[in-house]
Amino acid sequence: xxxxxxxxxxxxxxxxxxxxxxxxxxxxxxxxxxxxxxxxxxxxxxxxxxxxxxxxxxxxxxxxxxxxxxxxxxxxxxxxxxxxxxxxxxxxxxxxxxxxxxxxxxxxxxxxxxxxxxxxxxxxxxxxxxxxxxxxxxxxxxxxxxxxxxxxxxxxxxxxxxxxxxxxxxxxxxxxxxxxxxxxxxxxxxxxxxxxxxxxxxxxxxxxxxxxxxxxxxxxxxxxxxxxxxxxxxxxxxxxxxxxxxxxxxxxxxxxxxxxxxxxxxxxxxxxxxxxxxxxxxxxxxxxxxxxxxxxxxxxxxxxxxxxxxxxxxxxxxxxxxxxxxxxxxxxxxxxxxxxxxxxxxxxxxxxxxxxxxxxxxxxxxxxxxxxxxxxxxxxxxxxxxxxxxxxxxxxxxxxxxxxxxxxxxxxxxxxxxxxxxxxxxxxxxxxxxxxxxxxxxxxxxxxxxxxxxxxxxxxxxxxxxxxxxxxxxx
Amino acid sequence: xxxxxxxxxxxxxxxxxxxxxxxxxxxxxxxxxxxxxxxxxxxxxxxxxxxxxxxxxxxxxxxxxxxxxxxxxxxxxxxxxxxxxxxxxxxxxxxxxxxxxxxxxxxxxxxxxxxxxxxxxxxxxxxxxxxxxxxxxxxxxxxxxxxxxxxxxxxxxxxxxxxxxxxxxxxxxxxxxxxxxxxxxxxxxxxxxxxxxxxxxxxxxxxxxxxxxxxxxxxxxxxxxxxxxxxxxxxxxxxxxxxxxxxxxxxxxxxxxxxxxxxxxxxxxxxxxxxxxxxxxxxxxxxxxxxxxxxxxxxxxxxxxxxxxxxxxxxxxxxxxxxxxxxxxxxxxxxxxxxxxxxxxxxxxxxxxxxxxxxxxxxxxxxxxxxxxxxxxxxxxxxxxxxxxxxxxxxxxxxxxxxxxxxxxxxxxxx
Numbered sequence: 001x002x003x004x005x006x007x008x009x010x011x012x013x014x015x016x017x018x019x020x021x022x023x024x025x026x027x028x029x030x031x032x033x034x035x036x037x038x039x040x041x042x043x044x045x046x047x048x049x050x051x052x053x054x055x056x057x058x059x060x061x062x063x064x065x066x067x068x069x070x071x072x073x074x075x076x077x078x079x080x081x082x083x084x085x086x087x088x089x090x091x092x093x094x095x096x097x098x099x100x101x102x103x104x105x106x107x108x109x110x111x112x113x114x115x116x117x118x119x120x121x122x123x124x125x126x127x128x129x130x131x132x133x134x135x136x137x138x139x140x141x142x143x144x145x146x147x148x149x150x151x152x153x154x155x156x157x158x159x160x161x162x163x164x165x166x167x168x169x170x171x172x173x174x175x176x177x178x179x180x181x182x183x184x185x186x187x188x189x190x191x192x193x194x195x196x197x198x199x200x201x202x203x204x205x206x207x208x209x210x211x212x213x214x215x216x217x218x219x220x221x222x223x224x225x226x227x228x229x230x231x232x233x234x235x236x237x238x239x240x241x242x243x244x245x246x247x248x249x250x251x252x253x254x255x256x257x258x259x260x261x262x263x264x265x266x267x268x269x270x271x272x273x274x275x276x277x278x279x280x281x282x283x284x285x286x287x288x289x290x291x292x293x294x295x296x297x298x299x300x301x302x303x304x305x306x307x308x309x310x311x312x313x314x315x316x317x318x319x320x321x322x323x324x325x326x327x328x329x330x331x332x333x334x335x336x337x338x339x340x341x342x343x344x345x346x347x348x349x350x351x352x353x354x355x356x357x358x359x360x361x362x363x364x365x366x367x368x369x370x371x372x373x374x375x376x377x378x379x380x381x382x383x384x385x386x387x388x389x390x391x392x393x394x395x396x397x398x399x400x401x402x403x404x405x406x407x408x409x410x411x412x413x414x415x416x417x418x419x420x421x422x423x424x425x426x427x428x429x430x431x432x433x434x435x436x437x438x439x440x441x442x443x444x445x446x447x448x449x450x451x452x453x454x455x456x457x458x459x460x461x462x463x464x465x466x467x468x469x470x471x472x473x474x475x
Numbered sequence: 476x477x478x479x480x481x482x483x484x485x486x487x488x489x490x491x492x493x494x495x496x497x498x499x500x501x502x503x504x505x506x507x508x509x510x511x512x513x514x515x516x517x518x519x520x521x522x523x524x525x526x527x528x529x530x531x532x533x534x535x536x537x538x539x540x541x542x543x544x545x546x547x548x549x550x551x552x553x554x555x556x557x558x559x560x561x562x563x564x565x566x567x568x569x570x571x572x573x574x575x576x577x578x579x580x581x582x583x584x585x586x587x588x589x590x591x592x593x594x595x596x597x598x599x600x601x602x603x604x605x606x607x608x609x610x611x612x613x614x615x616x617x618x619x620x621x622x623x624x625x626x627x628x629x630x631x632x633x634x635x636x637x638x639x640x641x642x643x644x645x646x647x648x649x650x651x652x653x654x655x656x657x658x659x660x661x662x663x664x665x666x667x668x669x670x671x672x673x674x675x676x677x678x679x680x681x682x683x684x685x686x687x688x689x690x691x692x693x694x695x696x697x698x699x700x701x702x703x704x705x706x707x708x709x710x711x712x713x714x715x716x717x718x719x720x721x722x723x724x725x726x727x728x729x730x731x732x733x734x735x736x737x738x739x740x741x742x743x744x745x746x747x748x749x750x751x752x753x754x755x756x757x758x759x760x761x762x763x764x765x766x767x768x769x770x771x772x773x774x775x776x777x778x779x780x781x782x783x784x785x786x787x788x789x790x791x792x793x794x795x796x797x798x799x800x801x802x803x804x805x806x807x808x809x810x811x812x813x814x815x816x817x818x819x820x821x822x823x824x825x826x827x828x829x830x831x832x833x834x835x836x837x838x839x840x841x842x843x844x845x846x847x848x849x850x851x852x853x854x855x856x857x858x859x860x861x862x863x864x865x866x867x868x869x870x871x872x873x874x875x876x877x878x879x880x881x882x883x884x885x886x887x888x889x890x
Binding site: 213296297298300301305308309311312313315316317318321322323406408409412415419 | 477483484487488500501502503504506508510528530571573574576601603628632
């Protein structure tokens with residue numbers, strides 16, 4: 001409860017904030033001879049506006065406490081009656097104004113704090129098309145989306161999660177396009193969240209994931225507002241989180257990781273070609289090393305004779321069995337990747353140089369690994385970079401396939417592939433089958449699967465994901 | 476849930492262990508990759524010669540001479556399998572038969588009969604059934620091995636390419652192991668390829684070895700080896716093989732070289748096809764249809780050949796633009812094909828006394844009831860059947876020119 005005495009409120013707040021040094025109390029006598037107290041957290045507010053629009057009117061004009069709301073030049077001002085609310089407003093960066101003799105306080109929204117400016121996306125680069133990316137500030141991110149979709153049906157719903165951090169989380173969808181069942185399911189899952197702290201949107205992702213034990217992500221994340229807008233226009237729901245430059249969208253199907261926003265900014269035929277390339281690269285990156293090892297260990301008769309002779313020549317003098325050789329190469333490749341990633345940028349480049357020289361050339365010349373294995377592993381590695389969003393899945397599955405191929409030959413590879421496919425088919429993301437256009441086959445969905453359909457012909461939104469009634473256009 | 480999944484995966488892995496046919500992993504550097512195999516019969520034992528590829532540790536250095544890239548192993552045994560296993564007593568790697576593309580039989584071995592021994596190649600899982608079978612004409616198998624006068628990096632590959640080149644001449648037969656098996660069961664008379672050593676003049680004397688200053692040996696795969704069941708009974712020459720391939724409809728390409736006889740188109744113009752002047756037709760497409768007619772106990776074999784080809788060369792200038800001339804050329808070509816076919820048939824009937832053309836299968840299809848009564852005497856019946864050959868030649872186009880350059884301008888006599 002807010003007391004009628006300013007001093008009491010001050011002492012209470014001081015206690016509640018444990019004397020924190022950035023909590024600022026400013027007491028003043030207004031022109032109406034009223035004792036007032038302005039409380040805010042230093043660094044979260046716009047001090048110039050506070051001086052100009054709050055303190056100056058209070059000192060220069062005869063304003064009784066009850067009239068404050070109508071005489072202060074601020075768009076956002078409201079009354080609150082509980083001390084608990086005072087605390088939450090303060091930590092959210094608002095100014096609270098107490099007055100003697102009234103048992104409520106005014107909240108003045110004067111947020112202004114340091115944040116990164118909107119700049120180019122670093123992880124999802126496009127040659128053509130919008131380049132701006134989300135920043136860590138939720139409010140800015142919302143405006144970025146609102147600027148793309150200027151429509152009264154665009155809805156933001158705010159939640160607060162995290163006992164300690166009180167992080168603001170916002171879900172965004174377009175009313176009329178969104179599938180209400182999925183929305184209800186998402187809200188149900190959000191209400192189950194019971195977490196101490198949220199530092200990034202991926203904390204929420206773990207709670208929304210359908211298959212937490214699987215390697216496959218059932219939510220999509222992006223850092224570009226145009227991608228998010230495209231997704232919610234297809235009926236998906238976006239989840240934004242304060243302090244995270246990433247947004248997640250759901251439900252996710254397999255092909256979304258193969259697609260890039262740029263497909264839709266290029267000519268349809270070229271976009272299709274690139275998509276097919278990425279699709280092939282996905283399988284190459286997973287299977288190539290395993291298939292090679294199984295071929296040279298178990299199925300030499302399947303290798304064309306000239307190639308076999310050249311392979312045999314290269315393996316001459318290599319001390320390790322090819323299974324071990326493959327494992328070692330992949331292992332060092334992963335280490336190099338991680339090293340290049342973790343180090344500061346200027347040193348990161350030298351890592352690749354040294355790694356390339358040492359592992360690539362010197363190892364072959366020293367006769368530790370065969371040249372063909374280096375080629376195979378690097379081909380697999382390069383193909384991995386084509387689909388960065390599949391990274392976790394590719395790395396793990398590639399390892400599994402190497403072991404299967406080394407132990408059981410092509411038979412093991414085939415078994416592993418069947419299990420992998422079963423797994424993919426069995427997955428669901430918010431009730432939507434993961435291999436959607438293929439596994440429950442849908443002719444309309446296949447239009448924009450590997451083919452990048454011209455926009456003229458995209459009349460339907462994806463089945464299961466968007467609302468049944470919604471069309472992109474009425475023919 | 477996860478327990479179920481895990482148990483499923485473990486089950487699949489255990490099953491895969493049981494069901495795998497691969498006995499275990501073998502590294503590439505534990506294998507001796509065989510490129511070609513020669514089989515002979517010496518002193519009551521099988522003598523197997525193998526050409527094993529030497530894996531060079533640096534494939535980029537192509538300076539080594541081509542014959543150094545392989546080594547030859549010889550080993551004996553009561554059977555082929557034993558002989559191959561005995562190889563491991565003297566050679567440090569297990570022989571790997573999957574890439575063996577050529578099987579060469581010595582003449583003596585082929586005459587003795589190959590069927591009892593060749594079984595191994597069907598039994599074992601390693602050898603490919605797409606290996607070419609060849610008979611070393613008048614030689615032991617190991618005598619024709621180890622000659623590489625081509626650009627391939629191994630003699631075995633050189634020989635394999637020679638066999639595969641048959642589509643450009645149709646003068647040989649490229650029979651693989653499983654084709655041999657099929658013919659063996661169906662017609663009892665397969666025709667295998669032939670390989671022999673012949674001498675050639677040395678052109679580049681500086682580059683030749685000391686031993687090859689005067690002449691060099693090359694391999695020649697012209698002709699065919701006719702078998703009865705599994706033993707060699709005679710050889711077809713290269714030209715007879717053209718006829719043979721026409722009869723069995725195995726023509727993939729090749730040339731027909733023929734003379735066009737003189738003919739008057741009108742009293743004052745004639746086109747001349749002088750003796751010794753040839754016209755060459757390149758076969759583009761061929762279809763042979765055979766059927767058997769029986770009129771009152773007389774068996775007649777009808778062979779209808781439809782050749783489509785391109786005129787590729789004329790040593791005597793003939794104006795192809797004249798329809799009459801074109802027809803005359805086509806007729807002459809048909810006569811030549813007929814000649815080839817009749818030559819081959821005559822050889823099969825008179826000399827070999829063996830139906831090497833699967834005509835018995837055709838008979839069986841057309842007259843199944845009659846076949847049962849005569850099948851035991853087929854060999855003797857075959858030698859006396861009449862043949863009726865019809866050839867239709869179709870020149871579908873000429874080369875880049877249609878009037879040969881050796882016709883002088885205004886020369887009315889040349890047509």
